[in-house]
Amino acid sequence: MSGNWERGVRRVVPYTPGEQPSGDVIKLNTNENPYPPSPKVKAAVDAVSDGRLRLYPDTVCRELTAELAAQAGVEPEQVFIGVGSDDVLSMAFLTFFNTDEPVLFPNVTYSFYDVWAKVYGIKYKTVALDKEFRIHTQDYFEKNGGIVIANPNAPTGILLGLEEIESIVAANPDSVVIIDEAYIDFGGKSAVGLTARYENLLVVQTFSKSRSLAGLRIGMAYGDKKLIKYLSDVRFSVNSYTMNTLSQVGGLAALRDREYFEKTRAEIIRVREYSKAKLEELGFSLTDSAANFLFAKPSGKTAGELFSALKARGIYVRWWDKPEISDRLRITVGTKEQMDALFAALKELL
Amino acid sequence: MSGNWERGVRRVVPYTPGEQPSGDVIKLNTNENPYPPSPKVKAAVDAVSDGRLRLYPDTVCRELTAELAAQAGVEPEQVFIGVGSDDVLSMAFLTFFNTDEPVLFPNVTYSFYDVWAKVYGIKYKTVALDKEFRIHTQDYFEKNGGIVIANPNAPTGILLGLEEIESIVAANPDSVVIIDEAYIDFGGKSAVGLTARYENLLVVQTFSKSRSLAGLRIGMAYGDKKLIKYLSDVRFSVNSYTMNTLSQVGGLAALRDREYFEKTRAEIIRVREYSKAKLEELGFSLTDSAANFLFAKPSGKTAGELFSALKARGIYVRWWDKPEISDRLRITVGTKEQMDALFAALKELL
Numbered sequence: 001m002s003g004n005w006e007r008g009v010r011r012v013v014p015y016t017p018g019e020q021p022s023g024d025v026i027k028l029n030t031n032e033n034p035y036p037p038s039p040k041v042k043a044a045v046d047a048v049s050d051g052r053l054r055l056y057p058d059t060v061c062r063e064l065t066a067e068l069a070a071q072a073g074v075e076p077e078q079v080f081i082g083v084g085s086d087d088v089l090s091m092a093f094l095t096f097f098n099t100d101e102p103v104l105f106p107n108v109t110y111s112f113y114d115v116w117a118k119v120y121g122i123k124y125k126t127v128a129l130d131k132e133f134r135i136h137t138q139d140y141f142e143k144n145g146g147i148v149i150a151n152p153n154a155p156t157g158i159l160l161g162l163e164e165i166e167s168i169v170a171a172n173p174d175s176v177v178i179i180d181e182a183y184i185d186f187g188g189k190s191a192v193g194l195t196a197r198y199e200n201l202l203v204v205q206t207f208s209k210s211r212s213l214a215g216l217r218i219g220m221a222y223g224d225k226k227l228i229k230y231l232s233d234v235r236f237s238v239n240s241y242t243m244n245t246l247s248q249v250g251g252l253a254a255l256r257d258r259e260y261f262e263k264t265r266a267e268i269i270r271v272r273e274y275s276k277a278k279l280e281e282l283g284f285s286l287t288d289s290a291a292n293f294l295f296a297k298p299s300g301k302t303a304g305e306l307f308s309a310l311k312a313r314g315i316y317v318r319w320w321d322k323p324e325i326s327d328r329l330r331i332t333v334g335t336k337e338q339m340d341a342l343f344a345a346l347k348e349l350l
Numbered sequence: 351m352s353g354n355w356e357r358g359v360r361r362v363v364p365y366t367p368g369e370q371p372s373g374d375v376i377k378l379n380t381n382e383n384p385y386p387p388s389p390k391v392k393a394a395v396d397a398v399s400d401g402r403l404r405l406y407p408d409t410v411c412r413e414l415t416a417e418l419a420a421q422a423g424v425e426p427e428q429v430f431i432g433v434g435s436d437d438v439l440s441m442a443f444l445t446f447f448n449t450d451e452p453v454l455f456p457n458v459t460y461s462f463y464d465v466w467a468k469v470y471g472i473k474y475k476t477v478a479l480d481k482e483f484r485i486h487t488q489d490y491f492e493k494n495g496g497i498v499i500a501n502p503n504a505p506t507g508i509l510l511g512l513e514e515i516e517s518i519v520a521a522n523p524d525s526v527v528i529i530d531e532a533y534i535d536f537g538g539k540s541a542v543g544l545t546a547r548y549e550n551l552l553v554v555q556t557f558s559k560s561r562s563l564a565g566l567r568i569g570m571a572y573g574d575k576k577l578i579k580y581l582s583d584v585r586f587s588v589n590s591y592t593m594n595t596l597s598q599v600g601g602l603a604a605l606r607d608r609e610y611f612e613k614t615r616a617e618i619i620r621v622r623e624y625s626k627a628k629l630e631e632l633g634f635s636l637t638d639s640a641a642n643f644l645f646a647k648p649s650g651k652t653a654g655e656l657f658s659a660l661k662a663r664g665i666y667v668r669w670w671d672k673p674e675i676s677d678r679l680r681i682t683v684g685t686k687e688q689m690d691a692l693f694a695a696l697k698e699l700l
Contacts, residue, residue, distance in 0.1 A: 003523020005550040006580075008449040008495055014586030017409060027405075036401030045399040045596065051386030053565035053600070055377075056558070059367055083433060086589040094469075099358040112590075119444075119587035145358055173353020200355040208406070215403035215595035230356075236364030237469035239436040240462075245565035246395065246596045250403070 015115040018318050026341055028332040029316040031183075031293050033212035033268070035335075037250075038260040041213070044253035045246050057245040059236075064243075064252050068220055071255065072192050077225045080232060083242050085182055085206035085219030089148075090116055092202055092221065095234040096176035097122045101145035106135055108324050110154045110180065129156075129324075133287055133295075137164050141171045150180040152188055155318070155330040157289025159188045166191075169198045176227070178202045183291035185210035185265050186272070192222045199224040202231070209292055210265050211254045216247040268292050272333045278343050279331075282350060294331045300350045303329050309349050315342055365465040368668050376691055378682040379666040381533075381643050383562035383618070385685075387600075388610040391563070394603035395596050407595040409586075414593075414602050418570055421605065422542050427575045430582060433592050435532055435556035435569030439498075440466055442552055442571065445584040446526035447472045451495035456485055458674050460504045460530065479506075479674075483637055483645075487514045491521045500530040502538055505668070505680040507639025509538045516541075519548045526577070528552045533641035535560035535615050536622070542572045549574040552581070559642055560615050561604045566597040618642050622683045628693050629681075632700060644681045650700045653679050659699050665692055 018030040061081045069076040082088035093116040097103050100123065105113045107126035117124040127139045133156040140147055147168060152159040169177045169191075177200055179191045184205065192203050202223040208214035221231065235242065254261070275294060276286055284296040298306055307319035307329060318330040331342070368380040411431045419426040432438035443466040447453050450473065455463045457476035467474040477489045483506040490497050497518060502509040519527045519541075527550055529541045534555065541553050552573040558564035571581065585592065604611070625644060626636055634646040648656055657669035657679060668680040681692070 002549050005446075005522075005524055005526050006576075007524065008446055008526065009580050010445050010448050010584055011580070012583050012587045014583045015590055017406070017590040020406060020408065030406055032406060033404050035404065037403050041403065042399045046396045049392045049395040049399070049596075049600070053387050053391065054383050054385065054562040056367070056370060056380055056382060056564040057567070058370065083589060083592055083594075086591070090588045095360050096355075096358055098360050115587050119584060172355075174355055174357065176355050176358065199352050212404040214406040214591075217407070217591055217594040226356075230359050230361070233362050233364045234360055234469060237362045237465050238440045239433060240365055240367040241436070241564075241567060242433055244433075244567040244594065244597055246399075246600075247594055250399070250596075 010119070012115070012119050015112045019316060021316060025314045025316055026334065026338050027316050028334050028338065028342065029318045031209060031332045032214050033209060033264065033292070034333070034338060035212055035264045035267070037212040038254050038257035040253040040257045041250045044249045048245060048249050053245060056241050057243055057248060059241050061243050061248050064248050064255070067252055067255050072222055074192065074195065074222055075225065078195060078222055078228055080221040080223070080228050080235070081243055082219045082235070084208060084217040085180065085204050086112060087242065088204050088219040088221045089178070089180065091231060091235050091238070092178055092204070093117065093122060094120050095231050096202070097146040099145040101143055103146040103148065104140055104144045105148040106153065108133060108156065110150050113148050133158055135160060137167045140168045144172065144175055146175045147172060147177045148180065149178070150182065151191070152183050152290040154183070154291070155293065155325065156287045156295050157183070157291040157293060158287050159290035162189050162191060162194070166194055169194060169201045173200055176200050176202060178204060181205045182209055186269055186292045187290035195223050199227060202227060207251055207254060211261065212264065213251065213254055216250050218243070218247055218251045268333050271336050271339060274336065275333060275339045278339070282343065282346050292333045294333065295328055296331055297328045298350065303327050306346070306349060310342070310345060313345050315345055360469070362465070362469050365462045369666060371666060375664040375666055376684065376688050377666050378684050378688065378692065379668045381559060381682045382564050383559060383614065383642070384683070384688060385562055385614045385617070387562040388604050388607035390603040390607045391600045394599045398595060398599050403595060406591050407593055407598060409591050411593050411598050414598050414605070417602055417605050422572055424542065424545065424572055425575065428545065428572055428578055430571040430573070430578050430585070431593055432569045432585070434558060434567040435530065435554050436462060437592065438554050438569040438571045439528070439530065441581060441585050441588070442528055442554070443467065443472060444470050445581050446552070447496040449495035451493055453496040453498065454490055454494045455498040456503065458483060458506065460500050461670070463498050483508055485510060487517045490518045494522065494525055496525045497522060497527045498530065499528070500532065501541070502533050502640040504533070504641070505643065505675065506637045506645050507533070507641040507643060508637050509640035512539050512541060512544070516544055519544060519551045523550055526550050526552060528554060531555045532559055536619055536642045537640035545573050549577060552577060557601055557604060561611065562614065563601065563604055566600050568593070568597055568601045618683050621686050621689060624686065625683060625689045628689070632693065632696050642683045644683065645678055646681055647678045648700065653677050656696070656699060660692070660695060663695050665695055
């Protein structure tokens with residue numbers, strides 16, 4: 001039976017994540033870490049994957065929160081945890097962006113921001129980057145209903161300095177400013193320390209990249225206690241138990257293994273710099289990425305052609321058919337072996 | 351620095367879940383299953399808690415979806431999966447309840463419904479149960495923006511028959527009707543079969559109760575393909591990867607172990623009926639619960655007094671200080687040993 005029930009439906013165009021091909025491919029398309037998580041994660045997960053799963057998880061993630069707070073040098077009440085940084089960002093949009101003024105973010109950035117704005121009915125305005133894909137802080141000094149900056153930005157990888165971040169936060173005391181630091185561990189300086197001085201700053205991070213735990217879905221945010229309380233109230237109005245038991249213990253184990261974290265992120269930075277030089281040799285022009293990916297403009301063939309040709313050879317990178325960036329590929333930094341396979345393929349194709 | 355950033359904050363009063371005490375207590379307060387999950391869950395989880403966690407999970411939960419569809423006798427496109435049934439219900443409220451007419455649900459029911467309505471700015475109207483806590487279907491025949499019925503209802507445990515459910519769905523072709531079947535496996539008949547005939551019906555279930563997997567956070571919904579597509583579009587506009595890898599494989603293992611499922615739910619039903627008789631002997635009056643909990647009115651002492659006295663003895667049950675139900679306790683059906691300990695304590699207290 002069919003009536004007019006569709007009248008009440010919220011109609012949206014969802015975010016499209018990168019492909020998750022199965023089988024033996026070189027996967028450089030979704031910015032996953034090429035190294036496995038700390039071996040301590042498996043030990044921690046396997047130790048609790050038993051009868052305790054019948055119980056609801058700790059709704060406030062007490063242990064994980066305490067460790068995040070300790071490592072960041074903040075109080076536990078300044079930490080928020082969600083199902084990946086996407087969940088954290090989604091909750092933050094819902095919580096903080098409820099004025100009639102537009103939320104500002106760059107025209108080239110993480111392509112989920114406008115999707116969240118649309119699903120929650122939030123006004124927004126995109127601010128154009130310059131021709132070198134740079135953010136200019138003064139573009140964010142006009143009246144607004146909130147600001148979202150990815151730092152380093154995606155998919156450009158370009159980093160803003162802490163002084164630039166602070167100038168945006170300081171210029172906007174009447175708005176919440178979200179700094180999305182998904183890639184900060186690959187060479188940037190976190191703005192977490194600024195939360196002590198700015199009530200209106202929310203800094204978002206994730207376990208999916210530098211902790212090699214995309215599969216466990218853990219993201220976090222740091223901010224003033226009052227800001228975090230508002231965010232938590234909305235989260236607990238949406239779902240009481242978002243963080244399953246295994247992700248909580250696995251995340252904690254990864255976080256405690258600082259040595260492994262330092263070793264793998266240093267290796268990714270090393271391979272990134274090596275890859276920059278190799279791609280330049282192949283005629284690509286590159287942004288100065290501080291992330292675990294490269295944003296590379298080929299010469300000789302179009303980015304779209306290379307994307308398809310690489311895919312046909314089992315090498316997945318990311319390409320967007322959008323005017324501002326369609327001449328570039330976003331290439332996740334893999335292992336040196338994976339990158340060398342990519343360069344060999346590119347050499348043949350170009 | 352403090353400005354006027356709070357002007358844009360969504361202010362809400364969150365849902366309050368039951369306490370999660372640690373230590374050696376008898377926990378009959380959050381309707382968890384007293385039996386551990388199928389032992390096959392641990393085997394499945396431990397088999398993938400390795401390097402694969404560096405990868406994003408399967409965003410569409412292909413295997414889990416296929417198994418749920420097969421067991422329910424529907425197509426995979428008729429299945430939606432979320433982070434517990436709370437996440438599924440939250441997404442459904444956001445997706446389907448966007449008219450100016452009020453969403454209807456009982457005045458005594460799962461106390462998260464009005465929280466979701468408030469956080470998303472949805473108009474709602476509660477419909478009074480009768481004095482025996484019964485739902486009358488004709489109360490749901492007036493003009494509305496949607497309907498939510500828990501079946502069996504919470505915290506009463508009272509079940510509506512499939513004909514009654516169908517009469518509500520059939521009378522409301524212009525609204526989406528959500529049937530929340532969190533407790534259906536403990537004695538009710540699911541409305542999933544009706545989704546073949548009614549486009550406007552969404553049936554929500556969970557792994558947290560009858561599958562003993564509250565810790566993994568898995569909920570699901572069944573509906574017409576078009577309905578599920580709308581729901582998925584909104585979900586993918588909020589978070590691309592909600593279901594972590596370990597919950598997907600753990601849930602699948604639990605689902606495939608049908609023998610274990612049948613054995614444990616039969617045992618819970620047996621202990622429930624035993625407990626009903628015992629509580630009646632102790633002077634309680636009870637609803638005819640078809641769930642894994644009992645809704646019991648004591649005589650001799652008030653429900654509030656008993657709640658506190660039991661807690662002092664390490665026995666946690668649930669009590670709400672709300673006018674309609676403050677004279678009752680909601681008691682989760684535990685193991686026979688746990689229930690006997692409860693009855694012994696009550697005998698002393700009454």
